[in-house]
Amino acid sequence: MQRASVQLIMQQFSRQMRRMPRPQLPQQATPAASQLLPTFTQHRATATSTVSSKQATPPPRHDWNRAVSEAERIVGYPTSFLSLRWLLSDEIANVALHLRKLVGSAHPLMKTAKHLLYNGKNTMQAWGLIVLLVSKAAGHAASIPDAEQDKSAGVLHSQRALAEVTEMIRISHLVHNSVVNLQSSTDAGQDVNTYDDMSFGNKIGLLTGDYLLGHSSAELANLRNQEVVELISSAVRDFSESEFIGERDEQNNPLPFKPGTFQRPSLSVGVDFNEHDVMTPMPIAQVLGNPEQEWECRNILNAGSLLGKSCQASLKLAGQSEEMQRHAYRFGKHLALAWQACLDAESFQCPTLPLDVTFSLVSAPVLFHLEHDPNLYALLEPGKKSVELIDYDRIHKAIVAGPALAKTKALQTKHTAAALNVLQHFPATDARQALENIILAMQDL
């Protein structure tokens, strides 16, 4: 009976969410929530509409939605794991029931949930899709028995399960990241009601994230490939490590280092993981202070690691060569970085910052501008207590006037090119074409 009611609950829940007026959210929630999804989802909706209205006259060469839906057709049914199968579990029914109590509260979990439900395609939630496309593009070893193949889609059942795991882990990280710091020294939840809301939201967020992690490890175990388990577990490690790098405000939003903290010659090549030992963490200390490489490291941990390692693991499952696996990793990593650069640049596309929009203080334009003009740091310093206290408009104005945006664009082009280059190692198939289309559409966003 519970199962039958799940869909009803979710529908009801989403209706309530839609009714929830966005600008009327309590002020307190905005900064925490806006920093909530520092990777791929930042204010996509607002910014996209601005951009597209500006570029209305010449229609974009590559249409993002078309590229994605064609890609989905290529690998079978839509892959986003927020699918029926997910909605049919008892625990999620439970979560939905509890989430309903949170609707209308200021907890950032609501915003995360909203992003997951509504901005699916726009925000490239479909990481699983990328994993499946890479899997199909690479094909599989002849030794794989027929029973393990999904012939119509051209991928293995295990690869599909892995794609699901990838999305579950990513969502679990986003959800865990919406936990609010309720330490007594912080301002969050000063009055009793807010505190109760926040504390309940934390509980639900934590458990939901744990549920996803628990299930992803069970699914991973069922793949019966310990190298894959090892690789994907290390991506979970990278996610948690990424939340510890550098200075943080009270809600753990990242802040850049004070210019001049590190005196290091910049390396010609960036750093990456030790290929032979996944346990070794990213040697990030070597690149701190160098804007481009620091940015790269932060975002590999934050995004590139999971996408890259998932692509690599998927080819492991298909019995592909070590070399192909390496290409898959590099493809995933560069794609994630290109996408991040694209998102980072977006907030600075128009001369004034749209109302109610903020940006990450460790996004590429901010880091590049700090290198160009260290005086900007004075404007960032109040953020040490809370990033809410920062005058985003002033920083925005300074950055738009400087060279940082051009450098960010170059960064995006660099990683886009790298991703397209790696793709040349894959045989020409419809799946590879679909990946190219997605990348090109991303460039035009």
Added chain:
Amino acid sequence: MACLSTSGRVACVSRRQQTHKFICRLFLNHQLSLRRQSSQLPPAALAAAAQGQCMKKYTNNKPQLVRSFQGLGCGINQDYLSLLQNPHSCSHSSQYSGCLASSIRKHSSVHTQQPAGPVREIQIDPYIILDDELKYFYDDVRDLLQSGTSQPELDTIACYYFDGQGKALRPMVTLLMAKALNYHLNNESHQLVHKQRQIALFSEMVHSASLVHDDVIDQSDFRRGKPSVNALWNHKKVTMAGDYILSIASIMISRLRSDDVTIVLSQILTDLVQGEFMQLGSRETENERFAHYLTKTYRKTASLIANALKATAVIAQADDNVAEVAFQYGRNIGLAFQLVDDMLDFVSSTEQMGKPTAADLKLGLATAPVLFACEKYPELNPMVMRRFSEPGDVERAFELVHKSHGLEQTRFLAKKHCNEAIRLAQELTESPYQKGLQVVADLVINRMK
């Protein structure tokens, strides 16, 4: 083996003293609570009741009782024994000694029920026979956690609960079972034990990760007698540190390169979360409630021990029957452990547990003692349903639990699970480790923290 049992005996004496002290304290606590209750009743009625009923029963039980105490005894408890032998000549009022006698009876009745085998004669301390494996246990966990990150703060938070102050119950049982199984299957090798030790590491790491997340959920301030992680660090970072411990533990297990072990152990994680969800909301009828509680207890506590033990059997390539013995032993020990834990939440003091007492009630949770007490005091039912949320609920429920037989019944249930665990352990070939498994069952039921 001779040397093993000798060293075991030495340690056993000190442990016995501890057990003994525990029993004494149980007495004291119980005595005090009884005295509190008695002050609310007309003294005459109580005195009459005490004289009439408790004393009669007490006299019947007396010889057996004294024997059991002498069996335990190292002479610390002389005054209690003298009290016991001459209840009327002591300086206290007869009302008081009546209550004392009844409380002695209640607790001793549990202690005098011996399990199937003569467990008390087994002179083995599991911590000592596992000294080789457990000595650097926490150092190894900390090294492992440190090797996975370049961020000192993450390392600090993740290692916070691996300070060696815990009981290390899970790794101890896991390793005992591992070695008992190796003996049973006759295939002990250094390499195998090393792998089984990794499973023990996993069990402790997963346990700690769940503690770390629990701390954020429950907003508790203390654990194990020190500030809990959420009191010291940013809650977002604490959450991430929990995930980190889990990921490092998974990497470690994947390196055993055994598909089946990974599958068995991943079951633990899904059970843990499902148990937490079950704890969130319970709107069951009174009949379902106990079953719900037991399932929750299995998922939150017993599954970890049961599946870790099963994994040690799987990696030793035991057949399904042996693996099932290991699993069921762990399940029973886990259930007993949690039942005793729920009971201690009502009887032991803050210093002993390292966390406040009646913590479960304050969190709105109805554990076994409360559910048992509901039978005698149906007024508890609405309180359970509203999760003890109204002012005075916690105090009232605490009092009613002590008035009822809830604590004794909980202990009895725990005892049943321990006896079942001992029976299962006896299915394995006799060895110091197999005996250790039986001793553990005894430790679990008699522990004080």
